[in-house]
Amino acid sequence: MRDFDEHNITAAVIERFAGTPDARLKQLMTSLVRHLHDFVRDVEPTFEEWLQAVMFLTRTGQISDARRQEFILLSDTLGVSMLVDAINHRLPAGATETTVLGPFHVEGSPEVANGADISAGVAGEVLFAEGTVKAADGTPLPGALVQVWQSDAEGFYDLQKPELDGMALRGQLRTDAGAKFWFRTITPAAYPIPYDGPVGDMLTATARHPWRPAHVHFMISAPGYETLVTHVFVAGDKYLDSDAVFGVKNSLIREFEARSAGAMPDGVVAEGPWRYLKYDFGLKPLTA
């Protein structure tokens, strides 16, 4: 094949992938070429625009390192991460909706008992959180592993607070015999995604803000069920309708209810005002 023009080049490039040994890779490359060429034909970039795109992608790779993944941020801010999440989580009734993992999950957070305080002394408004973990069909799941992580009252994660000695505002606990979990922490705050790189430049150029509404992350796993990765968002947050990474779902929003000093649900007495969060999770069974 020679003499490619703007119309026949797509078929020619796809034909070049015809010999790909792996059938899935062949499918991916074929679809990529078709959609990428359709995009180019649609917008008809000038050479200067094409080179700007090349340099944007180059900078996005070059700013990434072991602590920062700018291409994931790009995927997040273009709604691709949540689209991939949705495609991979077609849920039965009763299963909790999912959202992006985000960049702040870490393996090996402290194992704590129910009722523990995971704030590790970080200042903030006391939050008592509790809930249950069940299968989508309502079967209680005692012994389920509940990992939780969140920002502090100013929107920073422990990873972003070099003054901290070790982890804070994260932990893992297990549901009790009644499939319940409960812990103490502080109320999280809204925060901006990192915006000092190419993705931040894109947000600025398109008059978008980098903020995420306040939330607590949960990752919940039990044998025989798909691991659930989700957030619970604070009702009333001003960024719920404009989350920079499109992670909000109505079913994941809860009141973090204001309570006065007095006994909390496990009998421990709060000396001042505190907030109360309750969320019952439903897990999707693994399909064979």
Place this chain on the structure above:
Amino acid sequence: MRDFDEHNITAAVIERFAGTPDARLKQLMTSLVRHLHDFVRDVEPTFEEWLQAVMFLTRTGQISDARRQEFILLSDTLGVSMLVDAINHRLPAGATETTVLGPFHVEGSPEVANGADISAGVAGEVLFAEGTVKAADGTPLPGALVQVWQSDAEGFYDLQKPELDGMALRGQLRTDAGAKFWFRTITPAAYPIPYDGPVGDMLTATARHPWRPAHVHFMISAPGYETLVTHVFVAGDKYLDSDAVFGVKNSLIREFEARSAGAMPDGVVAEGPWRYLKYDFGLKPLTA
């Protein structure tokens, strides 16, 4: 907007770009999101595949530097560069077809007189090249600037030969009063694009080769005309039908004719066998 699912998230993301101040950027982002989401819905990537794509793009950025641009190579090998080229060069009859600039052009190559030898002593089969530069309508263009660059007989450019002292196998000359140019050089050879990075990994995984058929690059400019960037390919090269960057067009292929010792077109006598190339170029007028 909340409660994004795999169907409505695309409209939600596009809506987020509605306030983009620059109309062209808004058009680009809107189309990008639409086509990117269509691609994701088409192939339904797993999380692992999505992360592999993220890491591939990251490596593509990170291997790029002042001397290597892997995203351009990726664009070239996916046929995008030639598609952009085609869109930007819708040509009138009589205009020479265009092809990719490639990574080996440099500014400030030696200015030489017609008849000069640009091989700078690099060994190879003698080539005498000549031609004319005219407007697409046939108007001769004396004084047009003809930049030429090419590989050596083993497929390497001067930039890839650190043992060379300065430039070789490149130069710029001007058409004479009759709109003619002519020079001496050596016959170029086929060569592989750099394949020790992510793009090479992609080619290997898809059973594609990295070779480009032998060619001489031309960049030709004259006041009032679009600058022409093209190659002339050597007829008979075994990679003409499988150029790794999709740059071949039939109208750009010429015999590099074998000749015996004796007088060359400008009267200079060749002591041994040599090759002869003739190509007449047509330039597209600038539109107001």
